[in-house]
Amino acid sequence: MIRFRIPPQLSLIITALLFVVTFLYDLLRFYSGMDFGGWVYLHEGLSAATIFFFYLYLTTRPIFRETSVRKNLLLFIKTLALFYLIVLIFKFTFNPSYSLESFPPVPQSIPAVIYANLISIVDMVFMSYLLVVIKNLVYYKYKKRTNIYAILALIFVMLTVFSTVYYKPSSLFTFSDNGLISDIFMLITLIFLVLLSFRNSWVTYLSRKEKYSYFLVGSLTIWPVIILLDLAFQEALQSHSIALNTFLVSTWFFLVFYSSLAAINLLLHLPTARVFDRKMKEVSSLHHLSSTISLEYDTKKLANTIIEMSSEVLESPYTWLELYDPETNKLHVASSKNLMENEISLLNQQSDKNLSRKILNDKKSIVINELPKSEVFSVTKMWNHTIGSLVGVPLVSGKGTIFGILFAAKSQIFGFDPDDVNMLEAYANQAAIALENANLLKTSFEQERLEKELQIAREVQLRLLPQTTPKYEHVQIEAMMITAYEVGGDYYDFYTYPDNRFGMIIGDVSGKGTSAAFYMAETKGVIQSLARSYESPREILIQTNNLLYSTMDRKSFISLLAVRFDLENKHVCFSRAGHCPVVYYEAATQKTKLIQPPGIAVGLDEGKLFTDTLQEFELEIKPNDILAFYTDGLSEARNGRAEEFGEERLCEAIRENAHMDVYELKDAILDRILKFLNDSHLHDDLTLVLTKIT
């Protein structure tokens, strides 16, 4: 639709102006009695133009954009009533008469002229308003063809107007002589108007009450609309302008068609009104359920909401949700409405052969509409409340497993029709998604918390380790630690003594996670300070055990190996408190030995047994000798075939690569280990400290 940017006031002024001009023309014609020939057409054109400009004015008014059906219908009635009132007042006041000898009719008095003009204005204005209301209703639901029909109707009404003005037929639909062409055009116009009148889909979405009341009012309103033709149009309008008359009569036809078809459509919708209402209610309640439960992550509250809403939409007084625990293979009532304590406990105690089991196994909803006659689910017969009918629908997870059942029960028999069951199933689907999400979220929060904990433990562990491997004379040292996903509690450290002596400690705290990391931190602190006072590895470990035993919990322990290197005197001694044996490669013989002196782990005994068992081992070392210290993460590293790497492979790797310096040796051993693992994961931290005497 082309829109001119003419300000509304201007349109109104032009309309008024046009009426004034055409009124003057009518007066002139009346007084002079002459035939103005071609000027008639101008007069007709100007009269017709009033509609155009007035319509333009209406496009700027709020009524043009009114989408509410109720408001439009109300406006229709009010406009019609006012229309009647004004027409009757004018008619009574002016009491006009017109000569019908020729067509168009001739006014027979000045009042008749005035009346003719006044009624033309009134007709034009009111019909325009009514037309806008109808337009609003037609475009309630947009369909592509609507515009085409509207444009075609407009074209043909224009053609009808032109032909009636030219041919001046005295009556409609004679289909003869000078009326033929205009009748044909009119007919075609009416066809398109009828097609437009079918655009009343707003009827469908009314509530039941609205459908009934609108039908009543509508069927009464049709009559005044029909009578309008005789009352407001006819001679008076024709005497002023044939064009205007033709146009407004077409509009009148449109009003009649539209009102009739709307009334018929309303009538046809009455039988299904109740069910339709119910369906709409179900859809909106599903919507409501969806938005409510998507905000709720607490399982208990979720279950309660689901029960409440199910109960409301199904109008079932007794509603409850049973959740299934696969570990215990039992169902329990998670939430219920209007059930008493003993009824709930009866439900929880049910035996295997019952309705819930059946639903779990068949994975389908079950309805029992005559419960008193049924043998299944007899548990309800022991209830205080009388149950007549019952339905249970399964809650299915995303993976297709059933994790619960939603039940609804009513006192009367035949309380649930297939629609109700569908509704409950739709609810159950939503409920299942929401409950699953709540569960996943809870697990994911847990997961996140654990990850955070591990991360902290990992950071503690890495901070406790030596940042660089120290350098001492006559010895090469290389250390390596590969951490497993779960913090394993491995630890190693170095401390220096005067005269090119140094100590090393390697250990493994039992357990995983943050507690292992904290014990490790404690151990490091204890040993670092003990190393200042003691040089004997055995002493250090004994003191360590004394200090740590009381602070550790009974179930935890730490395996430790303390070593002292004296490079000047080529002398090594160590004590093993429950830790892995030492690998000693003797360059002279090219053989490896596993040295495992007695000793129990720290934290297992308060002192006496620990001290009595722990021995210190002494060793003379020569250049090119290699000592390897490791944790069980290395010896127990498992490949895909559940084989352990073991000490033998470590010894072998050392023997074969003993000629290398420790850095290359470490790489060679690492290479061996990785090949052995072959993509398997480490379950425990793997630590290796290599020392080669130079």
Added chain:
Amino acid sequence: MSGFEVSRIDDREVSVLHITGFLDAHTVPQFEDALQKLVQEDRIKIAVNLDKLEYISSAGLGVFMGFIEEIREKGGDIKLSNLSQKVFKVFDLLGFPALFDIFENENEVKAKFLDG
């Protein structure tokens, strides 16, 4: 992975627990429950038969440590038997033989208990 079972047979004052499978952090609660029950029933002469034990983690070892003090205070004990070579190595490294009596078979354990 991670199948674990513990079964109990009472023979006079001695309760024998047979542990089977993998004893790690996941399955530790089962073993703990069994020991807890024995302590509650005051059956504190406990023989643990590790014949069918495939694997034990530090958490599993911790279980023994967790109960032993209480049991010994009451005058009882936990004694172990039938350890496979692999399992024995784990116990041995940590020094458990100094803390617990470890025997070749169940009968030796019972004999030790009954002798007193």
